[in-house]
Every structure is written in C-alpha cells, then in structure tokens.
Amino acid sequence: MSTGTTGPPAGFQSSFEDLGQPLADATFVVVDLETTGGAPADAGITEIGAVKVRGGQVLGEFQTLVRPSSPIPAFVQVLTGITNGMVATAPSLAQVLPAFLEFAGFERGTVLVAHNAPYDTSFLKAACQVTGRPWPKPRVVDTVVLARQLVDRDEAPDRKLGTLARLFGTATTPDHRALHDARATVDVLHALLGRVGNRGVHSLEDLSAFAATAVNPVRRAKKHLAVGLPSAPGVYQFRDAAGRVLYVGTSVDVHRRVSSYFTASETRPRMTEMVRLASTVVPVVCQTPLEARVRELRLIAEHAPPYNRRSKAPEKVTWVKLTTDAWPRLSLVKQVRDDVAAGAEYLGPFRSTRTAELAVEALHETHPLRQCTRRIPRTPTGEGPGACVLAEIGRCGAPCLGTGRGGQDAESYAAVVAEVRAALRSDATTALTRGRERLRELAGQQRYEEAATTRDRLEAFLTAAERAQRRAPVAATPEIVAARRSEPAPGWRTGGWEVVLIRYGRLAGTCVTPAGSDPMPHIEALRATGEVVAPPAPGRPGLLVEETDVLLGWLEQPGVRLVSLDDGRGDDDAGDAGAAVAWASPVRGAGWARHHLRGAQ
Structure with missing residues (x-):
C-alpha cells in the first residue's frame, strides 16, 4: 500500500534517515482505554480516547463512551468517574469499534502508541474478536518501555503516566478519563522522542530496535x-x-x-x-x-x-475467629489453633487484613455480638461502667451488666452466638435478611454511600464464607478420584484421561492415561502409589487451604467425572449419595445468600 511518499531522485546519496521511515513523517495514534476492570477477553471497554499526531502536530481526536456488557464495579466508577448511568445510553462496542479503527487508520500504516501498551492492545484485540473483525496488527510503541530507558530514577520514582506528566509538564493532567490521558501521553511521547533522538534514533525502525534491544x-x-x-x-x-x-x-x-x-x-x-x-x-x-x-x-x-x-508465608494471612470465651466475640488472628473442639470457629484465610475487617463488620452489623475485648466472667457481677454506646443503640445486649442491671442473659446471648456460628458454617439467612433490611433503610434515606459500604462488608463476609463452605467437604473427604478427557493447553501431555487423586483436600497423585487404553489399571496403580495424607488437624496453614481451593476449582470444571469416593464410611462407590458430599454447598449457605444479595442490587 502506498504511503504517499516518493523515493529519492537519481544520483541522490541516501542518508541514514532514508533507510527507514523518519519519525517526523510517521503518523502516531495515541490511545487510552477505560474499562470495567475485568479480563481483556470480556472486552469490557467503557471509554475510548485517541489523538492522531504527525510531526508534532495534532491531526485529530477521537472520544466516546462505550456501553459494556457488564456493570462497572463501584471502585472503578470512583477511579474513573464513569458511572453505569453515564454508559447506559452509550453506543455498544460493535457500533464504536468500526469508527475508531477508521479514525486510527492502522491499515494505512499509522503507529499505535499507548502507556503500558499491552493492556490497551489486549482489550482492542479482544474487541475485534468479539465483534468479528480482524486485528490490524499495527506497529506498537509503548511509552512505558521508552521511559524505563530514557528517564533516570533520580528524575522520577516510577514510570506512571501521572509521574511522567508532572516531569515533562504536560498541557493536560491525566485523570483516568480516556481522552485526557491520551492527550497527556502525546506530550510524554514527544518528550521521549526528543530524548531518543540524542541516541541516534531517527526512524520508526530505529525506535523499534532501540526498544527491543535495550535489555538490562x-x-x-x-x-x-x-x-x-x-x-x-x-x-x-x-x-x-x-x-x-x-x-x-x-x-x-x-x-x-x-x-x-x-x-x-x-x-x-x-x-x-x-x-x-x-x-x-x-x-x-x-x-x-x-x-x-x-x-x-x-x-x-x-x-x-x-x-x-x-502465596507467600502462611503466617501473613488473617483469620476471623469466634472465640471460646464465656461470652464469645469475633477476633482477628494469624493462625488456627487447636481450640476448634472447644467451640472456636474460624473463617479464612484472608489475604488482606482489611477484607477480614470488613467481614467482621458485616457480622457485627447483622448480629448483636459484643465488640469489647474485656474479659467478662460467666456470671457477670454488673460492677463497673454502664452500658456502652453500642448497647444504647441496640447493637449489643450488654451482657457485661448482668441481668441485675438489665444486661443480656446467657441464654439469649447464646442464641446470638448460634446465629453467627450458623452463618459461618451453613446458614446465612439471618445475615442476608438483616443486611438487606439495612440496605433498604439506607437507600430510603438516600444515604447511598453508607449503603454501598454496608453492601461491600456483607459481600466480603459472604465471599469468604462461601469459599470455606465449599472447601470444607473436600478437605474432610479421605479420598476422591476424578478424571476428565485429556484436552490440555498446548505443550502439555495428551492422552486418554487426566486422572487426579485427592486425599483430605491435598493432591496425592495425578497421571495421564495412554490414549485408547483402559484407564482403570492406571487408576488403581495411582491409588496404590499415591501420597498417604493424614486427616487434617486444626491449624492447617493457609497455603494448604489454597491447594484445596485449586483442586476444588479443577473438580468443578465441565467434563470432570467422579471415579470413586471414600467418604470414610467403609465404601467408595462413586454412585453413592455420599459422593455428593465432596461438592456440597449448604442450601441456605453463603453462596445462596451471596446470589440473592447480588440479585437485590
């Protein structure tokens, strides 16, 4: 395809710049995308901004909101300022993409520029795939890569767009809106091209070689x-x-x-x-x-x-514990101890202490457990200060006062503890019901930010509890043998069946049977030689929990078949009802509650 340029006249001695397309003659399309924060395969683009430049001059700009196929999460709305309401009437990706590609002109040799280009290009590629269009495969320039080579650490602590914008004094301040960020990237690009010229880079070919070969x-x-x-x-x-x-x-x-x-x-x-x-x-x-x-x-x-x-050290995770005190309360701890038999309950592990705190706040908001850390005797004397603020607003029954001063008695407090224990183990009905009532109350008062906080707390608790309730049956099952047809990713061994042996939530062995052979002899050999796993004791570290989660994810994939299951009752018939235990989720458990919570939003 012609680029509109002509070759040198006869007898003209070519310069080094003539050996490639000069940067001054190249057309760059600087692109920035805002997304829903999901995976590129979801093509969740919410805004496209682009600026076309050549020779330091702006040739045109492109900006549009895009209606994604899924809602924009709350934290992304806060980050970008793009709300679900703003994109509700925006054109769809299928409507926007052709106009953007025509503006960009990649088929005509324009160069795609982006800050952290792999992110933007991955979404654009996915968008082309979703809409049935071929990816034009433009030449790509990543300003992050150039900045790493051209900006010293004493000039800037990192290579974020905002940092570089301040360093180079861009005319537009990046603010997570697509066109604004694209304009700022244009100025950053020009500043970097000015620096790279001092290193003998004058053409697109030079620029590509410079970026590709600058290995530490x-x-x-x-x-x-x-x-x-x-x-x-x-x-x-x-x-x-x-x-x-x-x-x-x-x-x-x-x-x-x-x-x-x-x-x-x-x-x-x-x-x-x-x-x-x-x-x-x-x-x-x-x-x-x-x-x-x-x-x-x-x-x-x-x-x-x-x-x-x-997945570093297990001691860095956090657990939520329902204590074994005479008047139990919730506490954040770093490990599971051997007090489960004494009545302790644990929820976790949480990789973030803040997420664990949100789960505790959700339980406190829906169940009037005491939140003080003072030690209360089994028979409170009622001595000391009066009721705290939580008791005055109905968030605690004040068992510390004793029944003589109007405090909660042991029987009624035990009922509250039983509700919390049930929410952790199998029944989140109370947490869901009270949580939704609180959400409706706040929404009715137009206190939407508080409602969002309440929802996030409840979501944090239900997410953790759902994982724990799904994980527990697998971790408690002496032996599970499952298999699926071997259809691995490229490079992995192929065969008839991929067989997995799981004992007490731990991978005890795996094999791939030869294609066309009877898999049962191989399965029996795997069972005979698999790792011997002892029943789990209280205090399992967090990474063993993560292993169980990985195995559970594999078991729940389409096409996985249960070969046999030993549920500890003396049989291992895969057709027995006990086989269902390995994949059981409580009928009114956290998964059910989480589904209904989302449906109410």
Whole structure:
C-alpha cells in the first residue's frame, strides 16, 4: 500500500534517515482505554480516547463512551468517574469499534502508541474478536518501555503516566478519563522522542530496535542459565549461589519462559534484582497444569521465596475467629489453633487484613455480638461502667451488666452466638435478611454511600464464607478420584484421561492415561502409589487451604467425572449419595445468600 511518499531522485546519496521511515513523517495514534476492570477477553471497554499526531502536530481526536456488557464495579466508577448511568445510553462496542479503527487508520500504516501498551492492545484485540473483525496488527510503541530507558530514577520514582506528566509538564493532567490521558501521553511521547533522538534514533525502525534491544545488562549476562532446560511443561526455581530459592514459577515451556527473563520483554525491576542474584535454575517437569500449579504452591510454602509476591508465608494471612470465651466475640488472628473442639470457629484465610475487617463488620452489623475485648466472667457481677454506646443503640445486649442491671442473659446471648456460628458454617439467612433490611433503610434515606459500604462488608463476609463452605467437604473427604478427557493447553501431555487423586483436600497423585487404553489399571496403580495424607488437624496453614481451593476449582470444571469416593464410611462407590458430599454447598449457605444479595442490587 502506498504511503504517499516518493523515493529519492537519481544520483541522490541516501542518508541514514532514508533507510527507514523518519519519525517526523510517521503518523502516531495515541490511545487510552477505560474499562470495567475485568479480563481483556470480556472486552469490557467503557471509554475510548485517541489523538492522531504527525510531526508534532495534532491531526485529530477521537472520544466516546462505550456501553459494556457488564456493570462497572463501584471502585472503578470512583477511579474513573464513569458511572453505569453515564454508559447506559452509550453506543455498544460493535457500533464504536468500526469508527475508531477508521479514525486510527492502522491499515494505512499509522503507529499505535499507548502507556503500558499491552493492556490497551489486549482489550482492542479482544474487541475485534468479539465483534468479528480482524486485528490490524499495527506497529506498537509503548511509552512505558521508552521511559524505563530514557528517564533516570533520580528524575522520577516510577514510570506512571501521572509521574511522567508532572516531569515533562504536560498541557493536560491525566485523570483516568480516556481522552485526557491520551492527550497527556502525546506530550510524554514527544518528550521521549526528543530524548531518543540524542541516541541516534531517527526512524520508526530505529525506535523499534532501540526498544527491543535495550535489555538490562545484568539480565543479559545471565542468559546462560536457560541453557539445557527442558522445553516441557512444569515448575522452575531460580536459586542463588547458596541454594536458596529466590523465585518459583510455572510454564507450559520451561526453557522458553526462563529465557524470557533475560530479554527486553521482562521489565519488572524486582525480576532484574532476582536475576542478578540467581546462580542456577532448577526445573521440575510435570504431566498436567494442575500438578504444576500445586507444586508451585508447595514450593512457595516450603521456601517462601523472597521474589514471589503472591502465596507467600502462611503466617501473613488473617483469620476471623469466634472465640471460646464465656461470652464469645469475633477476633482477628494469624493462625488456627487447636481450640476448634472447644467451640472456636474460624473463617479464612484472608489475604488482606482489611477484607477480614470488613467481614467482621458485616457480622457485627447483622448480629448483636459484643465488640469489647474485656474479659467478662460467666456470671457477670454488673460492677463497673454502664452500658456502652453500642448497647444504647441496640447493637449489643450488654451482657457485661448482668441481668441485675438489665444486661443480656446467657441464654439469649447464646442464641446470638448460634446465629453467627450458623452463618459461618451453613446458614446465612439471618445475615442476608438483616443486611438487606439495612440496605433498604439506607437507600430510603438516600444515604447511598453508607449503603454501598454496608453492601461491600456483607459481600466480603459472604465471599469468604462461601469459599470455606465449599472447601470444607473436600478437605474432610479421605479420598476422591476424578478424571476428565485429556484436552490440555498446548505443550502439555495428551492422552486418554487426566486422572487426579485427592486425599483430605491435598493432591496425592495425578497421571495421564495412554490414549485408547483402559484407564482403570492406571487408576488403581495411582491409588496404590499415591501420597498417604493424614486427616487434617486444626491449624492447617493457609497455603494448604489454597491447594484445596485449586483442586476444588479443577473438580468443578465441565467434563470432570467422579471415579470413586471414600467418604470414610467403609465404601467408595462413586454412585453413592455420599459422593455428593465432596461438592456440597449448604442450601441456605453463603453462596445462596451471596446470589440473592447480588440479585437485590
């Protein structure tokens, strides 16, 4: 396709700039998207903003809101200022995308520019797929990548758009609105192009080479660590000279994934630091993605690698505990102790202490448990100060006063505790009913922010309780054998059936049977050689809970079949009603309540 330029005249000596398209002649379309915050595959775009520039001049702008297929979460509405009401009458993605692509002109050679371009391009690719359009595959320039190479740490602490906008004094302040952020990115782009010109970069080809080859020398020097690693699925461990595990990851191709740590595609500063310390990479080849995921969790639990941000030490999680006091209350603790038999209840683990606090606040809002931490004797004397504010507003029965001073008696307080215990275990009816009543009351008074806070608290509790109630039967079952047809991701071993052996919520073994063979002999061999798992004792660390969650997620996938189940009653007939226990959710449990809470919104 012609670009509207002509070649040099005869006898003209080409300069280096003529060897590629000069940056001054290139047309850039600087794009910014606002989204619902979901995965790119959902194509949840809520706003598109774009500015077309060439030679430092603005040629045109494009801006439109987009009506997404799913509601915009509350925190995203606060961040962007784009509400569900604003997009209710906006055009759909199918209506907007053709106009945007025509404006962008990627088919005519324009260059897509974005700040953190992989994010925006992933949503645009998904949008093309959803609407049945081919992705035009434009040349892409990422201002984050350029900024990492051209802006020193003493100039800016990070490479966020807002930080760079302040550094370069952009005419528009980015504020999470698409067109404003695109305008700010234009100014950042021009500032970066001014700097890159001093490094001999004058064409698009030079710019692409500059971005692709600017690998941190520390990482480049360690590329030999990938030599000899298997091109197979599994887990890999970066270790230092002393053998300490620095980082654990998984991949469908260990060699290819580890090699990427030594290229320009790896831009995380912490990974550069990790690679600098690494001396070896230890691979563990796995048969299935599930095995790899579980092995990763166990290795992280065992070694607590300093460069793994997620799934670190179990002691960093938080649990909500219903105490065993004479007058039980809710408390946040860091581990489960051996007092479950004495009446303690635990909910968790929570990765965020704040989320655990929200769950506690939801229970306090729907159940009048005492919130004070003072020790109250089994028979309160009634001595001391009078009722607290919570008692005065009906949020606590004031058992500390004793019945002689109008305080709550033991029987009625035990009824409150029983309701909380039921909400944690199996019946969230009271929590849902009172929570919805409170929401209606606040909405009727137009106290919408308080209503949103109340809803978020209840959602935090119900989400955690639902996970716990779904997890508990699997963790309590002595043995589950399940299988599904082997249809793994590319690179994983294929065969007849992927078989999984689970004992007390832990992966005891897995195998992939040969295609066309009878799977039962392989299943029996797996049962005979699988890991022996002891019944779970109180105090299981959080990462074992995470392993159970991973296994439960696999069990609930479409196509998984139950082969056998030993529920501890002396039989292992998959057709027995006991088999349903492994996937049971209470009829009035947190999952049911969460569904009805969302339906009421």
